[in-house]
Amino acid sequence: MSLPILRVAIGMLAVVLLIGAVLMASGRTGVLPATQSAPDSAPPPPVVAPGTQPIVANGIVAPATHVDLRFETGGIVRDVLVREGDVVQAGDPILRLDTSDLELRCAQVRAQLSAAQAQYELLAGPVAPADIQRAQAVLARARAHLREVSGAVTPTARRAAQARLEAARVALARLEEGPNPADVRALRAELRQAEAELRATHDRLSLEKTTLRLQMEQAANVLRDRQTEYARIRDENQARTEPLTADQRVREASARLAMENAEKALEQARVAYEAALQAERTGIAAAEARVEAVKARLDRILAGADADQIAAARAAVAQAEDDLARLQDERRAALVEIARMEVAIAEAELERLLAGARPAEAAIARARVEEARAALQQAELALERATLRAPITGVVAALNIRPGEVADPHLVAARLADVRGWRIETTNLSELNVTRLREGDPAIIRLNAIPDLEIPGRVTSIKPLGAGQEGDVTLYTVIITPDRLDERLRWNMTAMVQITPGR
Incomplete structure (x- = not known):
């Protein structure tokens, strides 16, 4: 047999074998011709209960646990202390606002508390023995003076009257001679100091007023934003035809609460600004009054004594001469009356010190201490709230704010x-x-x-x-x-x- 005929025979045999294999496989898998039906013994598909x-x-x-962190108050972000992906422990600081104003407020309130405590201790505490001793010494001198002027004229009394007369004559001579160069230099130095204090007071109070005005304006802007946001959310909810979802109701309530908090913040800022404005007026007026007083004294010295001053000095000399003459003439009735009044005043002062402060005064001072202590706690709480801390141990999943940006209490600043x-x-x-x-x-x-x-x-x-x-x-x-x-x-x-x- 030739080679081509052999190849054709082998190919035909392979095709026959392939067809036979297919038919055998069909018989094993139960595949029937299209004209036949499946045997009645085929099992039904499994049934699954509907429930x-x-x-x-x-x-x-x-x-399993996550938390969104928000600042309780607005402010400029100063420090971002973590990065996304960092692991933090509960209590670790995450973000911090600029606390310069809050730290200054704490220092001011601490000073007010110290002053209030000192005033309360002065009133409620026992009188210092030194004060009682001074009052007793004043009373002893007043009584001694009364005994002196009530008795016969002594050489000591004459010498005292003579000394007063000489002092009055020296004062008259100084007025008639004109201004003393040393006094002029001292007053000019005092005037320069008063003017410097005026400038410093003006700058300090003006800065405080400007800072509080800016805070008030910022609070007004925040309030306008909160009012706009609340009005928008409320109008959207009112326009809905379907019942509001819990999230929608919570969102409207949150917006209303934010608006009310902004109104309170604006009122507090306004009160603080008005207080700073009044403090500026009062402080500057007091500093200006001191400058004017020193100027007036300097002008009087430079202008020399006028006729009225010289007349008053001459009258003082005449009075001293008359006092000396009355002692010499034993006409001391007026001096005795004056001495008795001095004794009565000294006795009343000693009695007041021994009795202590009145209960009402001590109660008022105590209330001021409590008020200052509460103000300090509030200032320290505001300072603490300027730092956002991790409430749980976890991973920083997101940071939504950067240094220099303004923190919004209604926005999530970080997520743990x-x-x-x-x-x-x-x-x-x-x-x-x-x-x-x-x-x-x-x-x-x-x-x-x-x-x-x-x-x-x-x-x-x-x-x-x-x-x-x-x-x-x-x-x-x-x-x-x-x-x-x-x-x-x-x-x-x-x-x-x-x-x-x-x-």
Whole structure:
């Protein structure tokens, strides 16, 4: 047989063998021709009870615990103390506002508290023995003087009267001679000091007033923003035809609360600004009055004594001469009366010191101490709130603010997550299926990002409030906790859960 004929025979044999193999395979698998029906002995498909059919839903991965951090007050962010991904412990500082004004306020209130405590201790505490001793000494001198002027004229009394007369004559001679160069230099130095204090007072009080005015304007701007935001949210809710969701109601209530807080902040800023304005007027007026007083004294010295001053000095000389003459003539009735008055005054002062402060005065001083202490606590609390601290141990998941930006108390500044545990939150579980589920139902978790991973878990929570709607169907959130963890899990990963309802 030739080679071409042999090749054709081998090919035909292979085709016959292939067709035979196909027919044999069809017979084993029960595939019948189209004109025949399946044998009556074929088993029916398995039937699954409706109540145990698995429920499949989409979800997202979330940490078991997470918290959003917001500043309680507005301000300029000074320090960002962490980075995203850092692990922080509970109590660690995360963000800090500029605290210059708050620290200054604390220092001012501490000074006010110290002054109030000193005043209270002065009134409520026992009188210092030195004060009583001084009052007793004054009384003893007054009584001695009374005895002196009441008795016979002594050489001592004559010498004292003579000394007073000589002093009056010296004062008259100084007025008639003109200004003393030393006095002029001293007054000019005092005037320069008073003018410097006036400038310093003006600059300090003006700065305080300007700072508080800017704070008041900032508070007014914040209030306008809060009013606008609240009006917008309220109008949107009123325009809705369907019932408001819990989130929508909470959002409107939060906006209203933010507006009310902004109104209170504006009122506080206005009161502080008005107080600073009054303090500026009073402080500058007092400093200017001191400058004018020193100028007047200097002008009087430079102008020399006028006729009235010289006349008053001459009258003083005449009075001293008359006093001396009365002592010499033993006409001392007026001196005795004056001495008795001095004794009465000294006795009254000593009695007041021995009796102590009146209860009403001590109570007022005590109230001022408590007021200053409360103000200090409030200032220190405001300073502490300027630092945002971690309430839990976890990972910094997000930082939404940078140094130099203005912190808004209504916006999330940072987000922390405790990634030592995870959970799956469903996103599209309908009301038609949620009624079939119970806490403890088993589930299988599959991650879209990790297709080869299946994690068993269980339903641990079914939120009673619907999370939204999809068409006419309300969606609910079910929490599935995995039985084990995988280090590849990340927040907000998409997942598919297959839950088997319990019977």
